[in-house]
Amino acid sequence: MGERGAVRLESLTRSYGRVVALDGVDLEVRAGELLTLVGPSGSGKSTILRLVAGLDRPDGGRILVDGQDVARIPPHRRAVAMVFQDYALYPHLTVLANLTFGLRVRRVRRQEAERRARAAADRLGIGELLDRYPDQTSGGQRQRVALARALLREPTVYLLDEPLASLDAPLRFATRAELITLHRELGTTTVHVTHDQAEAMTLGDRVAVLDRGRVRQVGPPQQVYDEPADVFVAGFLGSPPMNLVPGGGVLGGADDVTVGVRPEDLALDPDGPVGAAAEAVEALGSETILLTRCPDGTRLTVRTGPRPGVRPGDEVRLRADPGRLHRFDTASGRRLR
Amino acid sequence: MSADRSRRPLTAWAFLAPYAVAVGLLIALPALLNVGYAFTDHTGLTRDPQFVGFANVRRMVADGFLLDSVEASAVHVALAVPLRLLAAVGLGLLLAAPRPGGRWFRVAVYLPTVVPDVALAVLFLWVLNPLYGPLNQVLGLVGHPGFTWLSDPGTARVAVALMLVFPIGEGFLVVLAARRLLDGRLYEAAALEGCGPFGQLRRLTLPLLAPVLLLLAVRDTILTLQVNFVPAYVLTDGRPANATLYLPVYIFDQAFEFSGFAYGALITTVLMVVTAVVIAALLLAVRRWRVLR
Numbered sequence: 243m244g245e246r247g248a249v250r251l252e253s254l255t256r257s258y259g260r261v262v263a264l265d266g267v268d269l270e271v272r273a274g275e276l277l278t279l280v281g282p283s284g285s286g287k288s289t290i291l292r293l294v295a296g297l298d299r300p301d302g303g304r305i306l307v308d309g310q311d312v313a314r315i316p317p318h319r320r321a322v323a324m325v326f327q328d329y330a331l332y333p334h335l336t337v338l339a340n341l342t343f344g345l346r347v348r349r350v351r352r353q354e355a356e357r358r359a360r361a362a363a364d365r366l367g368i369g370e371l372l373d374r375y376p377d378q379t380s381g382g383q384r385q386r387v388a389l390a391r392a393l394l395r396e397p398t399v400y401l402l403d404e405p406l407a408s409l410d411a412p413l414r415f416a417t418r419a420e421l422i423t424l425h426r427e428l429g430t431t432t433v434h435v436t437h438d439q440a441e442a443m444t445l446g447d448r449v450a451v452l453d454r455g456r457v458r459q460v461g462p463p464q465q466v467y468d469e470p471a472d473v474f475v476a477g478f479l480g481s482p483p484m485n486l487v488p489g490g491g492v493l494g495g496a497d498d499v500t501v502g503v504r505p506e507d508l509a510l511d512p513d514g515p516v517g518a519a520a521e522a523v524e525a526l527g528s529e530t531i532l533l534t535r536c537p538d539g540t541r542l543t544v545r546t547g548p549r550p551g552v553r554p555g556d557e558v559r560l561r562a563d564p565g566r567l568h569r570f571d572t573a574s575g576r577r578l579r
Numbered sequence: 580m581s582a583d584r585s586r587r588p589l590t591a592w593a594f595l596a597p598y599a600v601a602v603g604l605l606i607a608l609p610a611l612l613n614v615g616y617a618f619t620d621h622t623g624l625t626r627d628p629q630f631v632g633f634a635n636v637r638r639m640v641a642d643g644f645l646l647d648s649v650e651a652s653a654v655h656v657a658l659a660v661p662l663r664l665l666a667a668v669g670l671g672l673l674l675a676a677p678r679p680g681g682r683w684f685r686v687a688v689y690l691p692t693v694v695p696d697v698a699l700a701v702l703f704l705w706v707l708n709p710l711y712g713p714l715n716q717v718l719g720l721v722g723h724p725g726f727t728w729l730s731d732p733g734t735a736r737v738a739v740a741l742m743l744v745f746p747i748g749e750g751f752l753v754v755l756a757a758r759r760l761l762d763g764r765l766y767e768a769a770a771l772e773g774c775g776p777f778g779q780l781r782r783l784t785l786p787l788l789a790p791v792l793l794l795l796a797v798r799d800t801i802l803t804l805q806v807n808f809v810p811a812y813v814l815t816d817g818r819p820a821n822a823t824l825y826l827p828v829y830i831f832d833q834a835f836e837f838s839g840f841a842y843g844a845l846i847t848t849v850l851m852v853v854t855a856v857v858i859a860a861l862l863l864a865v866r867r868w869r870v871l872r
Contacts, residue, residue, distance in 0.1 A: 297767050318773030330764035334786045343782070344772035395772075 246308050247273035247398040247431035249294060254303035256289055263289040265455035267303070271399075276425045276432045278446030278463075280439060282478070285452040287435045291401045294433070295324045308398055323392035327404040329384050331376040337363070337387050338372040341394060362390040382413050389424070400432040406441060418444060439479050443467065451475045469568075473575040476502050476568060482531060482543045488572065492516050492536045493562060495569060499578065502568035505531065505545035510552070514561035518542060520552050534558060610851075616844040623840035635845045645846065647821035648829040649853065651736070652804060655825055656857065659740040659803045664796060667747040671754025672784065685755070692748025696806070700813035703742045707814070729815050732822035739810045739823055743803070750795045757791040758784065793865055800857050804850065826850045 249271040256264040264286045271277045279287040292298040294305055296317030305312050312320050331340050341359035346352070363369045366386040371379055379387065385405060392400055405421070406414045422445060425432050434445055442449045443463045450460040451474075459471035470476035476484045484502045489495035493503060493516075510532075518534035521541075525548065532544040532552060544560060552558055569578040617635060621628030639645055670688050674681055691699060706714050707728040715725030726734045761784070769779050785792070808827035811817060817824035817832070826846065834843025 295771060297770065316773075317771045322771075324768075324771055326764050326768065328762075328764065330762065330768040332765060332768075332783065334789075343769075343774075347769075347772050347774050347778060347782075 245273040248306075248309065249399055249431060249433065250304075250306040250309075251290065251294075252304040252306070254290070254293065254305065255301045256286075256293060256298070257301055262455050264293075264300070267452075267455070267457055269450055269457055269460065271431055271433055272448075274429050274431055275447040276422075276434060276445060278442045278449045279433060279435045279452060280437065280442035280449055280479075281452030283437060284454070286455040287437075287452050288403055289455075290452075291324065291403050291433065291435055294320075294399070295322055295401055296320050297324075321398040322401055323395040323397040323399075324401040325385075325388045325392050325403065325405050327407055329376075329388035329408075331384055331387055331391075333376050335375070336372065337368065337374055337376070337379065340376065340387060341372075341391055344391065344395060358394060359390075362393045363387075365393070366390045381409055382417065385409065385417065393428075398431060400430055402432065402434045404436055405434070406436070406438070421445065439481060442479070451478060453478070469577065470502075471577050473500060473502075473570050476570070480504060482545070484568070485542050486570075487540055487542075491538065492518075492540050492542070493567065498572050500570040500572045500575075502570065503542075503562045503566060505543040507563040507566035508542060508544045508560050509563070510544065510546055510550060510558055511561040512559055514559035516542070516560040516562070518558055518560060520554055520556045520558055523550075523552055523554055525549075532558070534560070613844045614848055616841050617848055618845075619841045621841040621844070622838040623834060624838055628841065631841075635842050638842065639845055639849070644821065644824065644829065645849075648824045648826050648846075649849075651822060651824050652807075652826045652850075652853070654736055655740060655807055655823075656800060656803050658736065659743050659807070660796065660799050662740055662744050663747050663750065663799055663803070664792070666744050667750030667795065668754050668788075668792065670747075671751045672758055672780070675755050675758040685751075688751050689748040691745035694746070696746065696809040697813060699742065699746065700810045703738070703810070704814060707738050730819055732820045735815050735819055735822050739807060739814060742810050742814070743807065750799065753791060753795060754788070757788055761787055789865075793861075796861060797858050800861065801854055804854050804857075826853070 249269075251267050251269040254264050254267040254269075255262075263284075267286070267290065269290075279290060281287050289298070293300050294307070294312075296312065296315065299313075307320060307322065331337075332343060335343065338356065338359055341362060342350075342352070342355040345355035345358065350358075360369065360372070363372055366389055368383055368386045368390060371383055371387070376384055376387070385408075388405070402421075406417055409417060418441060421434075434441070436442055436445075442451075446463060448461060449463045449466055451458045451466065453474050459466050459475045466475065467479055470479065470484070473486060477486065482505050484504050485493075485508070486500050486502045487493045487495075489497050489499035489501060491501070493501040495501040516536065518536045520532050520534050522533040524531040524533070528548060530546050530548055530550050530552075532546060532550070534542050534544060536542065542560065544558075570576065571578055616628065618630060618632060619628035620631045620634075674685050674688065694702075706712050709715055709725060709727045712728075714728070718725045728734045728738045765783055765787075766779055769783055774782060804825075805827055807823075807825045808831065811823040811825050811828045812831075815823045817828045827850070830843045830846050830850065833839040833846060
């Protein structure tokens with residue numbers, strides 16, 4: 243319970259006017275793990291970070307950090323460090339002054355503060371940038387400065403609010419790997435917010451999927467991907483998203499059931515039971531996405547290998563992997579065992 | 580393409596022309612003429628001023644009233660500019676955050692700026708009245724006997740500066756707008772580091788607003804050296820003991836009351852030089868803060 247770095251949210255609620263941002267969130271972040279919060283915009287993921295950091299107060303519920311209720315603890319006394327999406331570097335200060343800012347506020351002597359700042363900067367490979375101003379550095383460098391600033395707080399929990407969102411694709415890919423390495427070295431609890439499902443799948447030990455202020459599912463990424471708890475999670479994780487077909491349709495199933503199958507679990511098979519017409523063929527190089535339409539109007543997305551030899555308008559036969567069909571209760575959207 | 584490109588500067592100049600012509604005819608040319616008139620015996624009444632060389636300059640060097648006037652102006656700038664900046668910045672920062680009823684406070688701060696300065700000065704004649712004025716009555720509440728504001732040299736200078744603390748609408752608006760442009764996340768980041776409201780003011784707001792504050796200081800210095808004419812004219816007419824004989828008042832007296840147009844022109848030139856010196860000193864003083872990086 244009192245383990246260092248553990249975060250627990252208990253029936254957390256927060257509304258902004260009539261907008262319900264959090265609608266009873268229960269979530270446990272284990273000590274030392276990297277948990278990814280993923281969800282569409284407005285799902286409440288950033289609100290959770292702000293509440294844990296203390297930038298905002300919950301309407302109801304409790305937040306426990308290191309087993310301690312933090313309701314009455316001001317932000318700077320909480321053992322958390324936050325990295326903002328746009329990094330929030332002080333534009334009028336050099337990188338070095340940005341790094342020592344917090345230490346100086348906490349009355350650490352200048353020499354000591356600068357020594358620690360240099361160590362953190364060296365660790366993140368920005369040791370040469372210390373005399374520059376933020377507007378003289380690149381996006382990736384700014385992100386490192388923000389990370390180094392968080393590092394200097396020596397927190398028990400890191401809160402990262404979409405730290406990769408403002409980087410371009412190749413840099414994002416490289417930085418993602420570096421974040422994982424850094425987390426492994428530090429072993430500090432980290433909550434990473436993202437709307438990017440590739441980040442959600444690759445970064446975290448566990449992923450929590452949020453929708454409209456509620457946690458829909460928490461678990462290791464592959465497990466959440468393989469066994470989505472409800473229709474929302476099934477449709478949100480995975481690109482292209484899972485095919486969801488009403489029961490009694492081309493994928494079979496009872497009337498009150500929705501049957502789902504991931505695009506990669508549908509195969510082109512000349513003897514397949516499902517007939518469809520290819521409407522569009524997206525060749526992505528290493529793979530091909532087929533958008534097909536069945537005679538009853540159902541659209542099925544198929545992920546297949548490169549060069550499948552199918553052109554728009556062609557008739558194809560499809561076979562779903564019977565072991566990889568997902569069944570959801572149509573009324574509640576919940577997964578059926 | 581090329582014809583288009585060559586026409587573009589012409590278009591720019593065409594748009595600039597009305598303003599450029601007005602500045603040239605109404606400001607630059609008179610300013611130059613003014614420097615020329617300073618070396619004549621022009622009275623403002625006769626038609627053909629004669630060149631008199633440095634006669635006016637020699638007169639100026641021996642002019643005790645001018646020394647009083649320069650001193651009064653310097654004291655006024657030293658008193659009024661910081662007070663006006665403090666009021667504009669303080670109120671601007673205080674009222675920048677959205678609060679219920681905030682707009683009424685903002686209107687209240689701006690209102691004195693739209694009051695004609697003569698009207699404001701007449702109002703202050705009443706405010707400063709030693710017998711029934713509200714200012715002395717307020718002082719009376721805390722047991723102070725009050726001042727004879729306008730008949731004592733020291734308090735007269737304070738009184739004029741006090742009146743000019745109210746028309747600060749433009750500076751107030753600039754601070755308000757500049758503060759609202761600052762990124763709220765910087766303040767959140769600072770709050771996470773344990774930076775309280777005062778620390779945020781000292782470490783974030785003021786440094787980030789520094790270029791704006793410098794602009795306001797320069798502008799207010801220029802303004803304050805000139806707008807004190809009306810309050811001084813209405814409240815004290817340069818008295819008592821030349822305490823409020825600010826340069827604009829002295830220039831007006833020389834040029835139009837004493838028909839010393841040429842001498843007035845010379846002092847105007849002096850005022851311009853004084854203004855330039857004060858601003859140069861200001862810019863040199865803030866250079867080490869690297870405001871204009």
